[in-house]
Amino acid sequence: MEEKLQKPLKNLDLNTNRGRGPENKILVSAYVSSSRMSPLKSKPPSLVSLCLGVIGKHLEDMIPCLAEISVMFPSDIKMSIAAIARRKKLLDDDVIICLADSSWEILDVGGSDVTNSGLAKVAEICKSLRAVDISRCNKISSMGVLELVQHCRSLETLRCGGCPSSESTARRSLSIFKPNLSNVEGETWEEIDTSEIGHGGQSLRWLVWPRIDKDSLEMLSSECPRIVVNPKPSLVAYRADEVPREALPDVALDEPFVKDIDPKTWVVTGVVQKPTSFPLSNELSIAEKFRLAFAERDARMAPKRAKNARQRQRRAERDWMMSSDEAKAMVFASKATRSLHKS
Template identity: 65%
Template sequence: MSFPGSPLEKTKPRRLVSLCLGVLGKHFEDITADLSEIAANFPADIKMAMLAIARRRKLLNDEVLISLAESSWEILDISGSDVSDSGLAKVAEICQSLQAVDISRCSKVTPLGVSELVHHCRSLEILRYGGCPRSDYTARRCLGILKPELNNAEGESWEELDTVEIAKGAQSLRWLVWPKIDEDSQESLATECPRIIVNPKPSPFGFRGVEVPREALPDIALDDLIVKDINPKTWAAVCGITPRPVVPSILSPTELPMAERFRLAFVERDTRLAPKRAKNARQHQRRAERDWVMTSTDAKSIVLASQVSRSLHSRS
């Protein structure tokens, strides 16, 4: 019997696609120039995994984000990246089904970018920002963007209002994660945006009687689940993260991990086929030269001239 975290616990081998994403992620900076062409036919979940890797490798900017953006995305985590208002506005136009967005520690995002996000993404329920002085400053200036404006609304409470009566503002926003919110901003939101719950905490009974979504918990990254099967070494060298040790399998103490066996098998096959590929290349080159000689008049002239020259030299 083995217990979680014990050396005898059997680990599930990573999927082949996760191994490939790990290799691709380690060399991400080499493909950024052609990323839009490379990722054009990738599925939406693969693009999101590449985005998560780029963010962790500190390579996420406007160009990378726009190259990977997919209209079916419902979450977007660009926290701590170099994405600016331009990139955020463009991806908001493309990904209008976004429900949870993390722009915390994005020093290049201003209220203009947040305004575009709120305007295009009408299903946005969770917003995470702040986390650094510049982002906190932006968050304070965004209060007016989140506050609703009413069109002759009638009713005694916010709960009685229909969404069509809310002219502007973050109509569907319900959860706001802003770790270092100041008292004035918190009081303003509580008074003018009572539908928005700020910095909810996990509880077995929910928050104010409402179950808190996983994406609204501040200690959980939005894209953690997306890269859970990818080796942390993919970005550890850049971010200074200490990867979790690989737990050996209980099958055999000397058995190699699946990823290493896969790599060695590929290297062995490549080495075994190398002479055959070289031979085929030489045969192809000779065949091409022979075909050229048989079909080209100039080549025939050169061959005949060479033969005549050798004949004259031999007679002399």
């Protein structure tokens, strides 16, 4: 349609008094409508993204030789492969250690099988880490957090919580961030050596813990005022205290490294993928809570119901015997039979 309209519109001057006839007005209106309705051409994926998609689809087969292959990859490609592995539930100690690069400034192992030893090894390699996500990691404890803050002196953002194990890890790690002033020497604040104040994490400023409990929040507010818990985005741009993107839980830390890759790359057949953002939907639905509560109550009341049923049966038998002459005769006959056998 647009090609048909181009020819008559060549000589049409829209800024003059010419072309105001009804036929020209209809022509101009149709041209504008067709221009608005024409679909915008999307930017084609880059060759790197296409190659990463192919690698991601066959990542399971590449893991045994990943240590040899990853040596040839630049740091951003390693980060992309780690992000794909995390989404495909393949990220563990062996994979993340093979891919770890000394130039990394972010580390996202949320929801993976990385353990304390794997996190400690990566922290030794990637000492420039500024933001780390260990949320939903069942195999990382406060010991892993201690190793992380001791090796990464530039750590500013830590994301945790999201599952019972990670919630417990976050609570146990609070003592790592608290300043320790009991053994500090010096009469003035200027004379205090910052390395003596705490075990580590002196540079930590942003803590993303969506379900932090009240006691932990009060402790951090009073004893660690430098740490901002669950920060909100700044309304004014370019402020000194502007919240960095890594401290916002709406997207994953490694999202920029896979944004141009086809999401089908990490789809696993038969497995429902969890969202990459913070897992606020882990909580059971109200209907499921009611069902579990009813099942628990039913199991708890089962012995009592059985006891009541036996009592009702005995009561019914007793009432039947007291109200029926035939039942009384049968009882007396039974007693007589037992007495004869005893004698």
